[in-house]
Amino acid sequence: MSERSSGRQIPVVVLAGFLGSGKTTLLNHLLHRSGGSRIGAVVNDFGAVEIDAMAVAGALGDSTVSLGNGCLCCAVDASELDEYLERLARPSAGIDVIVIEASGLAEPQELVRMVLASELPNIVYGGLVEVVDAAEFDETRAAHPGIDRHLALADLVVVNKIDRVDDPEPVLKTVRDLVDRAAVVPATHGRVDPEFLFDCRPSEERIGQLSFDDLHRDDAPEQEHHDHLHAGYDTLSFVTERPLDPRRLIAFLDSRPAGLYRIKGYVDFGPYDVRNRYAVHAVGRFLRFYPEPWPAGAGRATQLVLIGTGLDTGALRAELDACVSDDAPHADDEAGMWGVLRYVQEAEEPEA
Secondary structure (H helix, E strand, O other): OOHHHHOOOEEEEEEEEOOOOOHHHHHHHHHHOOOOOOEEEEEOOHHHOOHHHHHHHOOHHHHEEEOOOOOHHHHOOHHHHHHHHHHHHOHHHOOOEEEEEOOOOOOHHHHHHHHHOOOOOOEEEEEEEEEEEOOOHHHHHHHOOHHHHHHHHOOEEEEEOHHHOOOOHHHHHHHHHHOOOOEEEEOOOOOOOHHHOOOOOOOOOOOOOOOHHHHOOOOOOHHHOOOOHHHHOEEEEEEEOOOEOHHHHHHHHHOOOOOEEEEEEEEOOHHHOOOEEEEEEEEOOEEEEEEEEOOOOOOOOEEEEEEEOOOOHHHHHHHHHOOEOOOOOOOOOOOOOHHHHOOEHHHOOOOO
């Protein structure tokens, strides 16, 4: 069985927003522009999602869980949600990412809580995406002040329907003032680059979660890139064959700037854990490390990709360069990895 179908964790993205903000439009866009990835969807109203869009993600019955029994956060608990997620996450379905489209009246924090409480070992929280209607934002916020709280919880805010307002800057500024470390992305018709939310599968079969070959293909003609959705995003790829110091890396991650939405990749901590590399997954404020044995014959290196908006990539690269370890740790430096282990699921001890 391939690594992709047996050992890889599947991110679960919660897609929320008030009624009419454009959640279904965004989901349909992701399905059409998935880059070959198979998207599993948990939706409240099956009829709200285009049938032909579902076909993009794969077989209809395999890629969708339809809930017609009301608001998801009220109708099910964490164990029931696990039943739905398990159907989508089984290896035979071949799903790469799961998107939960919440009801327009759902409480996002409850859905996030249920995903984080999942007992499925191959499920990982992929972030909260909040969609707002730029044209109706002021009126909706006045009628439903809870939206401010939802935005404060978000990891990514899509300010949709930006084409329907004469000057989008006041809305964007208000949203940026309400969020906490979330990236704020303007959009029309829900068109957001899927790569900003999850790793798109390359044309060839991928081994492992990331394809750095794809990320470094910068030699294509410029005209092929001018209309890409990610043109407004900043991306930094960081690769080094020297181990990173865990204390310095945690200090960097704990102080990462607003707008740095995603961090993904693998970290080599060298002598602090010679047997394992650490997959890192950060979405907004959410951060997790996943220790895993080094693949047989693989070269040891740290490979990270940072994605966000308004980033000073030069400063970020300098900060990451400063995380490179200068010397081997002292033999009695048992506390060196404690900061990393705070973000390891179930606080698993690495093998020495």
